[in-house]
Amino acid sequence: MLKIWNQKKSEVEAQRLKPKGSPSRIRLQKDLGELVPSADTDIQFPNPADQTTFTVVYRPPTGFYAGGEFRFTFEVSENFPHEPPKVLCTQTIYHPNIDTEGHVCLNVLREDWKPVLNIQSVIFGLQMLFLEPNPEDPLNKDAAKLMIDDRQRFGRMVAETMCGLSRNNVAYTNVLDMKNPANKGRTHRNAHYY
Amino acid sequence: MPSKVCHRGIQRFLQLKAPHVENFELVNDEGKTPQQLLNEAKVLVIGAGGLGCEILKNLAMSGFKDIHVIDMDTIDISNLNRQFLFRKADVGKPKAEVAAEFIRRRSPDVNITAHFKRIQEMSEEFYLGFTLIVCGLDSIEARRWINAFVCGLVETHGFEGFKPIVDGGTEGFKGNARLILPTHSACFECGLSMFSPKTTYPICTIANTPRLPEHCIEWASVLEWPRVFPDKKLDGDNPDHINWLVEQATQRAAPFNITGITYSLTQGVVKNIIPAIASTNAIIAAACTNEAFKIVTSSNPFLDNYLFYSGDEGIHSYTFPYEKDPNCLVCGNRQGAVTMSGDATLEELIDELKTNLAFQLKAPTLTVDSTNLYFQNPKELEELTRPNLEKKLSDLFSSESTLTVTDTTLPTSLQVTVTFS
Numbered sequence: 252m253l254k255i256w257n258q259k260k261s262e263v264e265a266q267r268l269k270p271k272g273s274p275s276r277i278r279l280q281k282d283l284g285e286l287v288p289s290a291d292t293d294i295q296f297p298n299p300a301d302q303t304t305f306t307v308v309y310r311p312p313t314g315f316y317a318g319g320e321f322r323f324t325f326e327v328s329e330n331f332p333h334e335p336p337k338v339l340c341t342q343t344i345y346h347p348n349i350d351t352e353g354h355v356c357l358n359v360l361r362e363d364w365k366p367v368l369n370i371q372s373v374i375f376g377l378q379m380l381f382l383e384p385n386p387e388d389p390l391n392k393d394a395a396k397l398m399i400d401d402r403q404r405f406g407r408m409v410a411e412t413m414c415g416l417s418r419n420n421v422a423y424t425n426v427l428d429m430k431n432p433a434n435k436g437r438t439h440r441n442a443h444y445y
Numbered sequence: 446m447p448s449k450v451c452h453r454g455i456q457r458f459l460q461l462k463a464p465h466v467e468n469f470e471l472v473n474d475e476g477k478t479p480q481q482l483l484n485e486a487k488v489l490v491i492g493a494g495g496l497g498c499e500i501l502k503n504l505a506m507s508g509f510k511d512i513h514v515i516d517m518d519t520i521d522i523s524n525l526n527r528q529f530l531f532r533k534a535d536v537g538k539p540k541a542e543v544a545a546e547f548i549r550r551r552s553p554d555v556n557i558t559a560h561f562k563r564i565q566e567m568s569e570e571f572y573l574g575f576t577l578i579v580c581g582l583d584s585i586e587a588r589r590w591i592n593a594f595v596c597g598l599v600e601t602h603g604f605e606g607f608k609p610i611v612d613g614g615t616e617g618f619k620g621n622a623r624l625i626l627p628t629h630s631a632c633f634e635c636g637l638s639m640f641s642p643k644t645t646y647p648i649c650t651i652a653n654t655p656r657l658p659e660h661c662i663e664w665a666s667v668l669e670w671p672r673v674f675p676d677k678k679l680d681g682d683n684p685d686h687i688n689w690l691v692e693q694a695t696q697r698a699a700p701f702n703i704t705g706i707t708y709s710l711t712q713g714v715v716k717n718i719i720p721a722i723a724s725t726n727a728i729i730a731a732a733c734t735n736e737a738f739k740i741v742t743s744s745n746p747f748l749d750n751y752l753f754y755s756g757d758e759g760i761h762s763y764t765f766p767y768e769k770d771p772n773c774l775v776c777g778n779r780q781g782a783v784t785m786s787g788d789a790t791l792e793e794l795i796d797e798l799k800t801n802l803a804f805q806l807k808a809p810t811l812t813v814d815s816t817n818l819y820f821q822n823p824k825e826l827e828e829l830t831r832p833n834l835e836k837k838l839s840d841l842f843s844s845e846s847t848l849t850v851t852d853t854t855l856p857t858s859l860q861v862t863v864t865f866s
Binding site: 256258272274278284285287288294295300302333334348350388390 | 475590593604634637652747775778817823852
């Protein structure tokens with residue numbers, strides 16, 4: 252055994268490697284520290300000492316969902332980046348790719364996840380869903396069908412549900428970002444003007 | 446007694462010069478014969494399942510005298526077809542203890558110790574006591590943990606912490622055995638990207654356009670279970686849970702004309718089970734035990750360093766040296782040292798990391814023992830850690846602490862040891 256050790260000892264000396272902390276935590280530290288700052292996206296930590304659980308808040312600047320504030324919980328396991336983070340929407344929203352329980356249909360969160368992807372890739376993916384909902388691959392079938400059949404009515408439905416109205420026996424969450432001046436005076440009564 | 450006959454063969458084998466060994470020594474540089482080395486070796490077997498049972502039997506029959514086995518699992522009835530150290534009466538008992546008892550009964554000259562524990566529960570001293578570690582695990586998570594831990598032992602203890610890992614793995618008719626010489630050769634994490642992630646289906650397919658029985662099972666387990674039982678965690682080993690899923694998935698499948706939903710398929714999908722083949726386990730366990738034997742006795746050259754075996758299209762195996770990944774999260778971390786006054790501020794340390802030609806970092810994020818020192822991003826963590834920039838280093842950590850530094854210019858991390866002048 253000593254012989255095996257000595258065989259390559261000089262090489263070891265040259266490299267002097269020393270991992271501290273678990274590989275998944277090192278990788279998460281790298282992913283978080285290199286996130287691209289963005290005015291419309293916040294990342295909140297319920298417990299800043301534990302970075303494995305956090306909330307991503309996204310305020311889409313344009314599109315059907317402009318004026319809303321959408322919240323997603325991220326859970327990063329010890330098996331990251333072999334496994335993707337677990338992402339759920341905490342609000343009840345009307346969206347072709349997000350069901351009313353908060354499941355998100357995003358390829359990089361399931362079948363297309365690769366360890367080379369990172370937290371930023373997932374955030375980009377979520378942002379895309381709000382800027383360009385994809386009715387071809389629906390999770391909420393009714394929402395997708397309406398979006399294809401009648402974009403105007405779909406837009407109105409989105410605007411109303413974002414104000415917290417109930418539709419088809421589903422009580423939607425009021426997701427309006429009240430810090431946004433464009434939302435001043437916005438309620439479900441005048442939802443269709445927005 | 447069969448074990449005596451085996452041992453006589455091994456004794457003979459260890460006294461003869463093998464034809465392919467260049468530097469065979471009857472007495473090694475520590476003044477020990479191969480037989481003495483074998484008698485004194487203390488081996489840790491991680492996992493007492495399909496591979497573990499084979500490995501334990503092989504080690505005991507090849508003359509190892511001091512074996513420890515650790516496994517956190519209990520015996521399930523479905524294990525009995527291949528985990529041959531267990532009998533029907535053992536169902537529900539800890540695997541490690543039953544396996545150890547069996548070996549003790551059959552090979553009374555072997556000193557075997559069982560640990561019904563998680564590997565993470567054992568202390569550093571525990572692991573330091575072994576000559577080498579043989580893994581027969583089925584989880585990537587456990588392998589990553591033991592690999593990172595053992596690589597760390599070398600850094601903190603040098604040769605005393607040098608514990609070669611022989612890692613076996615099987616998946617149906619395929620398997621592999623590899624030898625990891627921590628910090629010398631490729632580690633487990635270096636090859637992590639080779640493992641295909643768990644088979645998953647797009648959630649929209651599951652929800653709207655199922656075509657396979659698996660889609661219906663995933664619909665029941667991923668979507669329906671959390672909706673109906675929001676506070677209950679799905680347990681793949683609980684028959685009530687699986688039966689509920691079978692019922693839901695079958696109802697779901699009918700309108701789509703999908704058939705073939707069974708109890709075993711449902712449990713297989715939920716637990717991501719790939720059928721275990723006893724003969725694959727036997728072949729891989731034999732290869733692992735062989736490596737353990739050669740490493741300990743130096744009686745033959747050891748594996749360099751990856752043996753791949755495939756038995757599903759004919760029988761074929763291939764051995765190749767798996768290369769170290771320079772960007773590996775465990776062994777690819779760069780190391781550096783900085784000497785600074787303990788009165789210097791964290792900001793001055795960051796400036797040093799940016800300007801020192803040995804580092805030239807752009808926007809470093811720093812932690813020490815998983816405590817946040819400074820995060821460049823996201824905004825909330827930056828604001829929370831910003832006050833640390835003004836603080837003296839000696840108020841944040843002690844001299845000779847090792848900081849984990851990440852930066853866009855680094856593939857993984859830089860481990861910086863800061864010494865106060």
